[in-house]
Amino acid sequence: MSKGTVKFFNDAKGFGFIKDADSTKEYFVHINGCKDEIQENDEVTYDLEEGRKGLNAVNVKLA
Structure with missing residues (x-):
């Protein structure tokens, strides 16, 4: 499992981005x-899973 911070999340559209704690x-x-x-x-x-456009964060839980 990786750790990171939610950089952006749009509730209305249901997506966002997580910045990894160990890298940029x-x-x-x-x-x-x-x-x-x-x-x-x-x-x-979170865990990482290959998506259509690269790696996606999945199984995202509050730390």
Whole structure:
């Protein structure tokens, strides 16, 4: 499991981006990949899964 911070999340559209804690990489997250409700600046843990346009954060939970 990776750790990171929610950089951006749009509740209305159901997607956002998580910035990885150990690198400068950012990963797309869709509301379907969230176990908890998340908001911008939340500390989260997540797994990565290959999506259509690269790696996506899935199993996202509040840390």
